[in-house]
Amino acid sequence: MASTEEIRAELAEIVNEVTGIPAEDVQLDKSFTDDLDVDSLSMVEVVVAAEEKFSVRIPDDAVKDLKTVGDAVSYIEKAQAAA
């Protein structure tokens, strides 16, 4: 099982790939929209890439509740634990 920090770091790589935002800026307390300026289509790209990377499913209904990087990391941790 990957650690919280490992998941955050890998998610940060995905966000960097999609948006160009430096990976070190993608920290748990950051809001995707307010702090990182990730637009809605980029967010879909990030989610789909994360699903593939972490072998989890993140339904569209869940995506709207993922306000911060920390929200996404904990969702992925729970989804992995349930798998």
Added chain:
Amino acid sequence: MSRRRVVVTGLGLTSPVGGDVASSWEALLAGKSGVRHLTADWAQDLPVQIAATAAVEPTDVLDRVKARRLDRSAQFAMVAAMEAWADSGLADGGVDPERLGVAMASGIGGVTTLLANYDALKEKGPRRVSPLAVPMLMPNAPAANVGLYVGAKAAVNTPVSACASGNEGIALGTDQIRLGRADVVLAGGTEAAIHPLPIAAFANMMALSKTGSGESDADPTTVSRPWDVARDGFVLGEGAGVLVLEELEHARARGATIYAEVLGTGITADSHDIAQPDPEGRGGSRAILRTLEDAGISPGDIAHVNAHATSTPQGDIAEGLMIHATLGKYADEVVVTSTKSMTGHLLGGAGALESIATVLAIRHRVAPPTINLDNLDPAVELDIPTTARDLRAGDIAALNNSFGFGGANVAVAFGSI
């Protein structure tokens, strides 16, 4: 009121022979070919394994994050538009955005994005179709992205007429300025269709040369050979060209560099066949005659023709007939060139690339050569130099012809100024 005149004040190009205008023009004058073997695995089972691929990958030039949101055709368009916009000197508020338009054509649109997403759909399911697929693959994506880049708020259009599209972009941009709807239009065309499906499709309709592929060990640089007796089809190319078209007084008022004037344009349809050209080239002849009339010039004013001449058996002969039918006794005096002998056929980008070559031929008074013309087809009676040829001094005009599937014919006349 006299008609508003349109001039060319900026050029941008990315082509199989160079990543910008200067390197492409130098290569064209030197007779260098951009046709290469396709070495990727996906090409190895295809009936055609050569193409004129871009000399410089657009992803080497563009910002990585921006590039991944663009189909390759839009990437080429952006590279060419960025060069043309910088070249024009308009970037620092030189034009009212509401008087700035775009007419950026494409023959096929975002075909590689469409097919890559279909592959993802089939192999991994609908979840893997990119949320950006539609804004990437839509045919007006190159025009829209260029428009966003320069801040254009007049019309941002995408003419589509197969291989005549690039010239149609220039004709449309010229009309927009003449009609008073814009003062500046970035006009041109782009194409990025070097992919197994378009290659198989063009090959199966027997439009592409199969020389240099499969068992043939011919040098790829010798395969595109317009008007040569051994020609057997075109070579697919890719890239984009953009011309900054500007109303003459607007350009003069800001002291712009003026490359040439767009003297006139002519658009006609063959009404003959969906794919075959009229064997006597009557539709193309009417496009040239309309262009001369629109430009208010005579056949004797034409010093140079950048021909469509794609290296197909029928099309090259038909264009020779057109030049004779329209220019009469002056057909023997014009210097005729097919730059496709070096660049291959850029489809919707062809008219733009070749208009830029025509503009530069007028400005520098030299026409690029036609390479690989070892034995001129006896059915063609034209002066087609095989090395760069100087053009005469004084006021001159030059024609650029483009013809497309569907029977589309678009000619543009440029003149010295």
